[in-house]
Ligand SMILES: Nc1ncnc2c1ncn2[C@@H]1O[C@H](COP(=O)(O)OP(=O)(O)O)[C@@H](O)[C@H]1O
């Protein structure tokens with residue numbers, strides 16, 4: 436492994452976590468790429484490799500998108516709650532240091548834990564894996580919904596508003612004044628629904644396809660709120676992937692169906708139809724947001740593709756759907 440020099444404050448954080456003896460030789464280290472909101476390192480300790488993630492005050496996606504570094508604390512807490520609900524669903528947490536906004540976790544090598552996003556981009560769309568993603572998210576939602584005291588560990592309304600509701604739904608409302616009212620209503624419903632522990636960034640770029648099932652990374656947006664958000668957020672990516680790798684469209688739609696069905700089967704904290712009636716309009720809003728919000732997906736660049744998303748999403752928002760299949764079918768028919 437080629438070695439980079441980790442910053443001294445990161446080493447100090449590891450010492451505070453009890454993972455590095457003060458004064459011990461600097462371990463071989465490599466900066467990992469791929470993230471936009473954190474510094475991420477692999478460090479090879481005598482006991483084996485670990486992964487250290489430190490939150491940055493400013494996200495690399497947009498100059499005006501700031502996020503408090505305390506989110507690292509909630510990411511660590513999400514990892515603990517997820518592991519308790521669904522062993523293996525998150526990397527094992529090894530430590531967290533409040534003062535630097537850093538956490539340490541087990542290192543999951545790419546060879547055994549490829550990124551789902553890369554598999555999807557290559558057109559490898561496996562409904563069985565998508566179903567496992569849906570089942571795992573539902574299991575985490577179900578376990579935490581059954582333990583409402585968990586809410587007190589996630590006082591993150593302000594962070595969730597700043598890094599999810601504002602840049603996606605409310606920014607999109609500003610870009611589409613004639614859909615602003617419905618987008619604001621969707622955001623308000625999401626903000627007001629408090630049922631379970633939400634990951635907040637269930638995107639294929641944050642899901643590793645591990646040998647024993649999906650492993651979720653990057654829970655910086657963890658929030659006690661509406662589980663429909665995670666479902667809609669992830670399904671949105673499966674719709675968008677149809678524009679990235681059009682040849683695999685049928686596979687992506689099959690993944691959409693498999694994920695939605697497996698998730699639905701795991702809903703035990705409220706009527707499934709009620710959750711779906713929140714998830715479907717949210718999906719339509721997030722779909723438009725990935726073109727006209729503050730965090731557009733990087734692979735939709737052609738104006739014709741953007742317009743296709745706008746046409747479908749705007750029509751859906753004019754008469755908000757109450758079932759996910761309505762969104763999926765409207766998109767499938769447009770392709
Ligand atoms: N525990 C881990 N083991 C191995 N690689 C990891 C681990 N955590 C993160 N990574 C790598 O770092 C990338 C970014 O991590 P992520 O937590 O998503 O950070 P960001 O918030 O910056 O997006 C991942 O896509 C993955 O490649």
Ligand SMILES: [Mg+2]
Nearest residue numbers: 470640641653
């Ligand atoms: Mg990430």
